[in-house]
Amino acid sequence: MNTTLRRLSAVIMVMFLGLMVATTYTQFLRADQLNRDPRNVRSIFREFNVARGPIVVAGQPIVESVPVDTPFGFQRVYAGGDAEKAQMYAPVTGFFSLVNGSTAVESAANSFLNGQADALWVDRLQNLLTGRKTQGSSVELTIDPAVQQAAWDALGGQRGAVVAVEPKTGRILAMVSKPSYDPNVLAVHSTGQAGQAYQDLLNAENDPLINRTIGALYPPGSTFKIVTAAAALEKGGLTPDSVIPAPVTFRLPGTSTDLPNFGGAACSPTGEQTLTDALRISCNTAFAGLAVSLGGDAIRETAEQFGFGDPFQVPMRSAVSRYPAAEGFTDDRVALSGIGQGDVTSTPLQMAMVSAAIANHGTLMQPYLIDTIRDPDLEVVQRTEPQAIRDAVSRTTADELRDMMVATVETGSGTAAQIPGVQVAGKTGTAQTAPGVAPHAWFTAFAPADDPQVAIAVIVEHGGDLAQGATGGRLAAPIARAVLQAALNR
Known part of the structure; x- marks a missing residue:
């Protein structure tokens, strides 16, 4: 009898031990995995039944959660339901959707917006003790609404992107990508409607869901000649007055x-x-020959100092701009790379950061979109401090490049970017993509040249409204001028 009881007790103890192990494994080790599982209805209701924090620009919410009489409790609303304004900010805000997940700031700052970030543990403890419902934190962006609007308006109905940055800090003042989309159609609580809206956007022409400022790679064309010129000054022993070959054609x-x-x-x-x-009038043959004389390694090292080869976290991760690897990189490809063609690719943000580094006496700053995060009581939880990444070039080289870029706008290929009473430093680019296809039009710049407040990059895809007649000087430079003016008048 005792033997039977001992055996029964042992079995019960093993069962309890198994139950404890299973419970611990489920509630502790697998908790995050189960919470993130899209099939977890409880997690979905928990996420949507919280007063998610607003996303704020210049003190005004551009995204907020409003109470609704549904099981979810709150509805995410973008730009007060104004479709065009919501599209203007969509590449920055992204969307928060019942069936399609989240993107951009909605995703990158999710733990703060839903009130679950580790930094909010005091608020969560107070909520637990008082029974108060969880509220999300507000996320205040660096975007300047006047600059954002100017970029949106200036780009018009053309495909492309505009990004503007404060050179001394890395604050992103504008981030516009077209075509765009209305996040409100993805935020509805009808799974059928939200799912269909997402599929429609996936199937739409010209990829409206892509944030072209950080998520698209293009040949930078002649805007890359800034980097080639920097390599010549830093590594090639040249000065701005050095004379280089500039033939009619270059073999x-x-x-x-x-x-x-x-x-x-x-x-x-x-x-x-x-x-x-050569930079002022954007001479292809001069820069192709210069690239060969410098060699691919010198240009690559300079490009990497400006950020090529690494992503930027803004906090969304940018695509990686690339200068080709050394292996198999023949001199004909090196020549093309010197004018930003061939195998060189860049995001608009990367080219804006090239100009920003030159404007900042050679120092490349970390670009960022989130300025401040505040808890529901408006106390600051987190504030982004400007952070230097590295010195891309020396101060002397940066000053020489600045003067060369000023000459480009004053008497060269970038005269359409001139602003009365303001000295603008800039560089045009006209990037070929395929035979018979209209080129991309580029412009990158900063102003004022003697005390830079804003750096910018503009790209208009495949010639925009000018089609085959497009150049960076004719098409992209006027867009940049409008955005620079808005930034300087803020």
Whole structure:
């Protein structure tokens, strides 16, 4: 009898031990996994039954949660339901959807917006003790509404992107991508409607869900000549007044292909010109030859100092801008890389940061979108402090590049970016993508040149309204001018 009881007790103890292990495993080790599982209805209701914090621009919410008489409790509303304004901010805010997840700031700052961040543990403890419902924190962005609106309006109905940055801090003042979308159609509580709206956007032409400022890679065209010029000054022993070859055409090494200048024009009647003049009028043959003489390694190292090869976290992760690896990188490809063609790719944000680093005396700052996070009592929980990444170039080189870029706007290819009474430093770019396809039009700049307050990059895809007649100077520079003016008038 005792033996039977001992055996029964042992079985019961093993069962209890198994139950404790299973419970611990489920509630502790697998808790996060189960909470994130999209099939977990309890998690879904918990997420949507919270007064999710607002996303704020210049003291005004551009995204907020409003009470609704449904099992979910709250409805996420973008720009007060104004579809166009919601589209203007969509690349920044992203969406928070019942069936489609979340993106952009809605995703990157989710733990603060839903009130579950570790930094909010005091609020969570107070809620537990008082029975108060959880409320999310407000996320205040660096976006300036006037600059954002100017970029949105100036880009018009064209495909492309505009990003503006404060050079001394890295604060992102504008982030516009077109075409865009209305996040309100994805935030509805009808799973059928939200799912169909998402599929419609996935199937739409021109990828409206992509934030082109950080998520799309383009050949940077002649805007990359800034980097090539920086390599020449930093590593090639040249000065702005150094004279370099500038022939009518340049034979790509090892090929029978001749690279022309824009429109087949000669850059100089003598077949040579200063480095400053080559940048000022954007001479292709001069920079192709310069790239070969410098070598791919020198240009690559300089590009990487500006951020190529690494993503930016703004807090969303940007696509990685690339300068080609050394292996198999022949001189003909090096020549093309010197003018931002061939295998070089860049996001608009990356080219804005190139200009921003030059404007900031050579120091590359970390770009960021979130300025301040406040708890429900409006106490500051987190504030972003400006952070330097590295010195991309020396102060002397940055000042020389600044002066060369000023010449580009004053008397060169970028005159359409001129602002009366303000000295603008800029560089045009016209990037070829495929034979017979209209080029991308680029412009990057900063102003005022003597005390930079804003740096910018603009891209208009495939010639925009000007189609085959587009150049960076004709199409992108006027857009940049409008945005620079808005930033300087704020």
